[in-house]
Amino acid sequence: MKTIAPSILASDLCDLAKHLPELEREAEWLHLDVMDGHYVPNITFGFPVLNSLRPKTKMFFDVHLMISRPERYFSRFAEAGSNQITFHPETASDIQAAIKAVQALGCKVGLAVNNNIGAETVFPFLSEIDLVLIMGTDAGFGGQSFNEKNLEKIKSVKEKILEENSPALISVDCGVNAQNGKRLLAAGAGILVAGSAVFKDGKPAENLRNLKKDFGV
Ligand code: DX5
Numbered sequence: 001m002k003t004i005a006p007s008i009l010a011s012d013l014c015d016l017a018k019h020l021p022e023l024e025r026e027a028e029w030l031h032l033d034v035m036d037g038h039y040v041p042n043i044t045f046g047f048p049v050l051n052s053l054r055p056k057t058k059m060f061f062d063v064h065l066m067i068s069r070p071e072r073y074f075s076r077f078a079e080a081g082s083n084q085i086t087f088h089p090e091t092a093s094d095i096q097a098a099i100k101a102v103q104a105l106g107c108k109v110g111l112a113v114n115n116n117i118g119a120e121t122v123f124p125f126l127s128e129i130d131l132v133l134i135m136g137t138d139a140g141f142g143g144q145s146f147n148e149k150n151l152e153k154i155k156s157v158k159e160k161i162l163e164e165n166s167p168a169l170i171s172v173d174c175g176v177n178a179q180n181g182k183r184l185l186a187a188g189a190g191i192l193v194a195g196s197a198v199f200k201d202g203k204p205a206e207n208l209r210n211l212k213k214d215f216g217v
């Protein structure tokens with residue numbers, strides 16, 4: 001699977017419903033960033049936004065939780081229509097139990113590797129998870145630049161996935177743009193999460209089409 005997941009953090013939420021049908025023609029996944037002002041120094045949105053969007057699209061809701069103790073809210077995010085829930089392992093009190101809890105709700109599960117966290121944090125869980133989300137820079141804000149040191153991280157996770165015959169996909173989140181997308185895919189990424197690169201100038205579908213052409217996906 002090689003694809004782009006638009007991240008609505010960079011969208012004008014009031015316009016999003018209008019853009020959803022055309023986004024849905026260009027992408028299967030929609031990336032939703034939930035931030036709590038505690039694990040990361042920023043606050044975004046939660047259940048009401050997911051609930052409003054869910055009936056408007058069949059897109060796969062790729063929910064990225066940047067919150068402390070996410071296990072408190074898994075069931076609420078599942079009820080709000082998440083198809084996949086990704087959390088940062090350092091935020092959960094028991095990673096193994098948290099993975100199982102997400103799966104028991106019928107959702108796919110991902111583990112995120114923040115900018116300053118080593119890839120080996122997720123290695124023990126590769127056989128059970130659906131996604132490793134590798135941050136291009138510190139979680140918390142859109143519009144930042146990709147930190148090149150994370151290219152090696154993508155490669156090492158990909159290597160380990162192949163070695164262990166794990167079904168997990170790799171997504172790269174933060175700082176994905178027209179210039180670096182191809183390299184990230186070549187390093188082993190399957191999904192490129194893109195916020196600003198997709199939603200800039202209020203023309204998400206057109207930008208998405210151009211990025212897909214640039215990346216050859
Ligand atoms: C930031 C979020 C990202 C963000 C990416 O912590 O996890 O999903 O929306 O934004 P860009 O593509 O603008 O770097």
Ligand code: ZN
Nearest residue numbers: 033064173193
């Ligand atoms: Zn994200």
